[in-house]
Each structure stands twice: as C-alpha cells, then as structure tokens.
Amino acid sequence: RADLASYCLMLGDDALILAQRLTEWVTRAHELEDEVALANTALDLLGQARALLARAGTVDGSGRDEDALAHFRSEDEFRNVRLVELPRGDFGRTVAELLVFSTWRLALLNRLTGSADPVLAAVAAKAVKEVTYHRDYAARWAVRLGDGTEYSAERLHAGLADVLPFAEELFTPHSVEHRLERAGVAVDPAALRREFDEVLDQVCARATATRPEVTPVGTLAGRAGRDGVHTEHFGYLLAEMQSLARSDPEATW
C-alpha cells in the first residue's frame, strides 16, 4: 500500500507540476487559441493530479487530501520527475517538453488502463483521451516550428536540446515501480522507451528536425525526482504555489 501511494504521488506530482508550469502561459501566449489550448492541457493534468493525489492520501492511510499533499509537503517529499519543474522558457521549449512528456505519459497510461488497481486503471482510461490530445497538439506545433522559419526550427531544436537530457529519468524504473509492476499494478517505464523513440523520431521526421544528441543530466548518487531530489528551480515553484495555502493553514477555501 505504501508502494501504491508512492506510485500515485509520482504520476500525480508529474501532472500537478507540469500543470503549474503550463498555467504560467496564461496571458502570455502568442495567440489566444494557444492560450486556451495550453490552459486546457493544464486543466486536464490538474484533474489527473487531483485524482491521483486523492488516491495516494487514501491508500497511505494518512487521510491527507489533495490539498494537504499539494500544499503542505516539502520539496523533498514531491515525487515528480525533474523534467516538469524546469522553468517555462519560450514556446519552442514548451512544445518540446510537452511532446516529450505526453509521448511518454500516453505510452504509460495506455498500459496502465490494464492495471490491477481499479482506481489507477480508471484514472488512466480517462487520461488516455486527454493526453492523446496533448501529444497531438505538441506534435502539430513541433512540425509547424520545425518546418516553419529558420528561427523557429532553431527554437524547436534548442527546446529539445534543453529537455531531452531530462528524458532519461522518465525511463529509469524506481524500486517502487519494479515491485508494483510485478504485482500487475504499475508499468515498467523502461518498457516505454521503444514507443517513445518511434513517436519522437516520426515527429522529428515530419518536422524536418534532427533529434539532438544529448548527455543525460546527472543524478545525485543515483537519486533524482522520484526520490525527492529535484532541481534548483523547484523550490521557487513550490514557494509560489504553496504561499497562500500556507499563509493561513486554518482557512477554508
């Protein structure tokens, strides 16, 4: 049960933190339609996060609700991958990140619909539709940028070069995932790599972009986001996200 709770936090925190970053685009995008699309993506991910955090708080017996988990955990208690906490960057970076993240997550969710845990399976089934749209959106923009102007192709390439070093972490199984995979509950992320590579190569081909060669970003003696070891950027994100909730812990909203 502790493993299941940890696993829900991993997938829930990924969604929560990426939703937070995407939210920063509101009032800042190049076109209203894309502002709506990015807000909608954030809203979908926020919904996934809420379901998964609620499940984690139930399963671990702590009785913590989604808000206790989102707003009153400290940095080292978050289980998201580092990819989702990177600063927003420009639209090319966001497209690259969303492409990488949603390609990986869709592959994962597709398999998770068959999870032995009925709640995870149900969350995954709903999320598959959403993330399919996110991946399509990112892929369409990757093609437009890659096959657009010289400058936009450069920005897409730079975006991929920024985020791909953090992709390694997506495919590195945590001991929790190993154990739950054997129980038929979780997905072994290492198994997602082939599908990920195929999709990414396809999109890059349509975008006339070469996938940049990158050095995976290092861990701290093997520990990374899934172990609560994050980037220097993450503390700022949490300080902002949690500030109001923490300023009056007795408040009801």
Added chain:
Amino acid sequence: RADLASYCLMLGDDALILAQRLTEWVTRAHELEDEVALANTALDLLGQARALLARAGTVDGSGRDEDALAHFRSEDEFRNVRLVELPRGDFGRTVAELLVFSTWRLALLNRLTGSADPVLAAVAAKAVKEVTYHRDYAARWAVRLGDGTEYSAERLHAGLADVLPFAEELFTPHSVEHRLERAGVAVDPAALRREFDEVLDQVCARATATRPEVTPVGTLAGRAGRDGVHTEHFGYLLAEMQSLARSDPEATW
C-alpha cells in the same frame, strides 16, 4: 511612538525590498564589476533595513525583531513604496530605478541626519555615505547608456518611462510623516521634490536624454504602498523571500 515605528517601517521596507530586487542581479549582470557594485548596493540597503526594522520593533513595543518583521508580516503590513517592488527588468530599468530611488532617498537622508530621533539621525548619517555612492553609480551609468548607443539610449528612456510613474508616490506625504515632521522627527517628502527634479534634470542633460512625460500611476482611492496597498508583483516577491523562514517557524538560523 506608533508613528515613529510606522516611519521606520516605511524607510526600512523601502530598503529591504529594493535590496531584494537588486539581489536578483547576482549571477545575471553584464560584467562582474557591476555584479559586485549591485550586490554591494543591495548589502548597504539591507544594512539600512536591518537597523530601521530593529528600531521599529523596539519602538512599537511589540518586541518583534528584524526577522519577525521581514519574514512574518503579510503583504498589506509592508509600508514600502510601490517603486521598489517592480520586477527587475533589464539593466536600463535598474539604472533608472536606482537613479530615481537614490536621488530621492539621499535628499531625504540628508535632512534626516538632523532628526530629533537620535537613532534615525544616526542611521541616516551612516546611510548618506552609502546612498551617495549609489546615486553616483546610477548617474554614471545613466550617462553611459544615454550617451552610448542608440539602443542603450532607448533602454534608458524606456526604463525611466517605466519607473517615473511611480515617483509621484515618493513625494506624497503620509499622515504619519506629517505628524512626525511637525515633531522634528521626519522629513516632509513633498519638500524633496525640487532637489530631486534638479538632480534628475542634470543627469538627463549629461546623458543627452529627455525626461519622459508620464502619467503618475494611480492609487486605490488614495491608498498606495505606504498604506499597505501594493502592486500585483509584490505578493510573488514576498512568497519567495519568506518561504524558507515560514516553512519552519521554530528554526534558529
């Protein structure tokens, strides 16, 4: 005594918040020498803030120390002018802000050395030397930018156009200032305007820059920074600044 405490908060918060903004330049300036100069300015202002907040906490009888005041007050309890809380912007903006702020503050401090309150007088005497340097630094850079390239002249002008609308607030006396001025403790900020205008016009002349015509930024039914009514930017600054202190209020540092 409540008035004196409020006044110390006003001048202390101005210094504290501008120090915080200037600190953001560390590791981000165009040249190491300027990184040092900006850090040094921040350090001077931080020192002034500490002396003034400590005085406020003593005088108001609350026994709050500098850290209680800096890290455990809410947004509406801060008394700084809105000018100092504006986002950092580029170097042209910072030069403009530092020029406006330190020209005003130096005029104020010079008069404050004769305050009937011995602590204020002593703080002012020490700060005069520091702020003289800050003003010189800003003025020298204003001249370099204004009389540098076409682009730098533009950036200086844009910076002045951004910050001058907030200058009005510097010269608007608060009822606390009025009362303390009659007691010989405080300075009437309205009296500083002539000196301010003269210095600014001089610097602009040497910088071959025209001082932009601006509309003063509005108040909320007459209330602004000195009344605890701030900009939308301020909450983010405080969330970051206070996050660690608030995460473990029992901690000793």
Added chain:
Amino acid sequence: MSTEEATLGTESELRDHFEDRIARDQRIEPRDWMPSGYRETLVRQIAQHAHSEIIGMQPEGNWLTRAPSLRRKAILLAKVQDEAGHGLYLYSAAETLGVDRSELTDKLVTGRQKYSSIFNYPALTFADIGVIGWLVDGAAIVNQVPLCRASYGPYARAMIRICKEESFHQRQGYELLMTMMSGTAKQRAAVQDATDRWWWPSLMMFGPPDGDSPNTRQSMEWGIKRHTNDELRQKFVDMTVPQAEALGVSPPDSGLVWNPERGHHDFSEPDWAEFRRVLKGGGPCNAQRVERRRAAHEEGAWVREAAAAHAAKQAERGEAAL
C-alpha cells in the same frame, strides 16, 4: 424620401429597410446593408468588449499559480479560459463587420482602443477572485443581458453564450466568498477589504452618468444599447445589496439606503474624477495590463510567423493543413 425618387433611392431604400428592421426588433445580419455609423459604433463596442475579456484575464490570472486549493485552481483556470473563449467569439463577431482581428489586437496593444477600466485595478488577494466574480461579473451581466437582444445578430448570439457562462462564473465567485466568510477572521477581513476596493469601480462599469453620456441615445435608437447607464447602475445596486447582506459584508457607502418611495436603493455618487483619470491611463494597472499583452504579442511574433511559413510550405506542396 418617396418612391418616385427610385433611381436615386438605392441607398435610401436600404436605409429604410434597415430602420424598419430595427424598428420591428428584427436582427441585422452581416450581409445586410447598414449605415456606416452603426457599423463603426458596433465595431468599436464589440472590440472593446473583446479586449475587456482578454485584459480581464490578467487580474484573475495573477492568482492562478497561487490558488490555495486545487479545486479553486481548477475553477479559476476554467474561468480564465472561458474569458479567452469569450474574447474569441467577440473578435469573430467583429470580423463579420469587415475588420481583421490582428488589426484590433494591434489597436489594443498600442493603446488606441480601450477595454473596461475595471481591469486597471489590481487583484491583491484571493478574496479579489471572489469579488471579481460577484461584483465585476455581476455588473457585466447586468450590462450584457439586454445585449442578448442587440440588433446585430452575431453580437446578440455571442452575448447569449457569454451571459450564460458569466452567470455561472458569478455564482462561483459568490460561492467562494460564502466559503471564505465562514472561514478564519483573516479570510473574512479579506472579503470585506476586497469589497471595499471593488465596489466603486464596479459601479463605474456602467459608464458616466446619463447626462455625460452623449452617445447613449443614438446607440439606443440603433438597438445596440437597451438601457441607460444610470438605469443599469440602479439595477445592479438593487440586485447586489441583498447579496452583500447575505454574505455579511458592507458596501463602502454610507449613503446606501433603501428608498421605499422610489422602490430602489439610494446610493452616493461614485468618484467620477477617478473614473476619468483611470480612463485616461492613470489607474493603478493601465500600463501593466497593456504591456503584458503587448509583450506576449511581440514575443510570440516568431511563432505566428512560423505557423504562417509552414502553412505556405504546405500549400505549395499541396498538403492538407495540420
């Protein structure tokens, strides 16, 4: 003009036809003839309304990343997204009148077209989110419900859709305030403070007093305004006072009192000098609001260019658009 002048009468016939439709409360559609004053007034009105939706995203957007609960974050995000949607409907409605959206955006970011002055005030606490829903959306609804019967079809249809969503937003805002009023003392104080700050600007949303509103008559004749500013303001006050009572907050107006003779609330005059100051750029956030949109537009230019370049390449290759 008589039928005898038929050869010269094409325009006057069209005008008669137009005025007849207006008189019979029938809708004008994009392909119908309309007087140039009607068209211009409508374009300006619809564009300002669209701009208001877009700029209005900013004060609320200021709390998106700091919403104190995930449920409130989701509600707020959905609301802000709806506002972008409203902006899009309205720009489309304006485009049926022969203007280009990019032209309107350009006028917004260069300050040549206005948006509702209310959005030049800052959203300083999360209580503001509730009060914006309650008072600002409330006032917007009072303004807009009559426009669901506006004489111009595309505008009226956009308003119907928008009003439906806005009354939903208004209820959500009020519900947030109700929750906060049953919370901590700090929360209750924040609701009162936000009410104090937004009350007068909300009353000013209906525009200057009727005596100072010279265009009202023409707009009412054209059916693109259905009530005077003062009528709408009175309606808003009458509607809002009992809501404030139910909530347990006091509007910041000592002159606010029920007048049984009029069957309406009396209330004090808003500070019209402030209204004019804010309109002319002297509000707390005018520069910030336009600058944010300008920066987004400018920083996003390369993305729009990329999309256009890609579409051109596709067209050249004879491919279907993405």
Added chain:
Amino acid sequence: MSTEEATLGTESELRDHFEDRIARDQRIEPRDWMPSGYRETLVRQIAQHAHSEIIGMQPEGNWLTRAPSLRRKAILLAKVQDEAGHGLYLYSAAETLGVDRSELTDKLVTGRQKYSSIFNYPALTFADIGVIGWLVDGAAIVNQVPLCRASYGPYARAMIRICKEESFHQRQGYELLMTMMSGTAKQRAAVQDATDRWWWPSLMMFGPPDGDSPNTRQSMEWGIKRHTNDELRQKFVDMTVPQAEALGVSPPDSGLVWNPERGHHDFSEPDWAEFRRVLKGGGPCNAQRVERRRAAHEEGAWVREAAAAHAAKQAERGEAAL
C-alpha cells in the same frame, strides 16, 4: 648546454635562469621569461580557478532571495560578492600572462574551459549553504594554501588574499551548521542530508588519484602545484572528520576510520566514474551553470557596447572618463 654556445644561447640562458629561480623558490614575475608550457599551464589553471569562483556563485546565489534571516542574507550576499572579487583578482593574474579576460569569458560560456566540477551539483536546501562553506571552501583552502607559495608571483599574491577570505567563509559556514544543529529536528536532518550529498563531491575536488594524474609531476616541478591530489585529499579528510564529530553529523562513508598505524584516517574510494561523468558534462547542473553565465553575458552585450561607445565619444571630445 655550455656557455660556449652563447650566440645560440639566449633562450637557454633564459631557461637556466628560470629554472634556477624555480629551484631556489624565487618567484617568476610577468616580465620574466618563462617556458611556453609553464605559461599555458598557468593560464589554464588560473582561468579554471577564476571560472570556478564565478560559477561557484550560482549554487549559493540560489538562496540569496530566500535566506531565512536578514543576518544570513547579508553574510551570504557578502560571501558571493567576495567570490566575484576573487574571480576578478584571478582574471587579472591571468591577464599578466598575456591573455584577455573577454577571451577567457568566451571560453567559459562556450564550454571550452572548465571550472571545478563541484559546482555542477545543486544547492537544494539552506543547509547546503553551510555545508558548501564547511566542506567546499574547506577543500578549496587545503588546495590553495600551498599555492600561496606558487612560483608565479601574481598568482601567489592573489591566492594569499583569497585564502584569507575563504577561511573566513569556511568558519561562517561551519557556524551556520552549528546553529542549525542546535535548531529543530528538521534542521538537523537537513544538515546531515546536505553532508551526505556534498561529502563525495568534496573529496573529488582534489582531482583523480595520483596514478591517474599525469600532469601532476610537471606542475610540481614548476612550483605551481605543491602536493599530490592524494596527499591533499588525505589532509582534508583528517582535518574534516573531527569537525564532523563536533558538529554531530556522520560522513556517508562506512569505510571511514582512524588508522593509528598510518596516523591518518582510512576512507573509501570516491566514485571516479561519477567524477569523469560530471567532468564530461553529465552532472546535475552542468548545462544550467554554463547557460546562466552565457545568458548573462549575451543579454548584457548591449550594456558593454554602450559603455564602449560612450568611452569612445568621450575620448573624441577629449573628456576624462567617468
């Protein structure tokens, strides 16, 4: 080479003179002749050292705006400022060898010159600020104290000044940790966690084991390195272990034990594969560190250009520089 070859002997005389000064532990000064290998090695070493000071500002800079007390904020700001100062002394020392600072900056921001790998690890909590002072500055001092006797004068003099300030920083870091260890359980846990994370990278600061450090011998002969990597590492461990005990934290090494026969602590081998990985760009923060400096340099280009343009205008007008 004999004195008979005098006509050809100018260079060999100079070399003899150089080697003689080195042998007698006298300093080489900028205008003295020196072998090109000596010059190049020194330039590289000093530049790397300067870059390390500058990049080293980043992990600590990460906590400047969030320091938990104003006193700690002031201390940290002063420290980071000192590091910029150290960078400046060192760049000046390098310039005495005929290179240009802008050239060195260019090599840093394009990744062609290295800095100490330790700064490719993140500063994740405020305890890291203390541990960086204690362990990282501590290791730097062990490395640098012998360099106060380096054979090249400007370098040796810079090191004297730097070492003095760094031992002050080291004491401040240790004092912060002492304070935190007498604080809450959360604070004590943070100190242990930071120690766990920084321990091994600190040991690696002395470079690879002597067997893998081919340049050590030549540098020692030239007097720009005074002890081998392993000697310095041992010295650091021996110095640090009692400090850890006094603090109440445990270094994360089960093999760490006092060896009375050697009169030194035994300790386990650091993970040299990780060391090489980080050196090649695979640390947690390599890209971030270089990118921050590159961005600052690039975004500041217009300011440097403005200063140059103004200086040129002044010179033209015959005015004194500002």
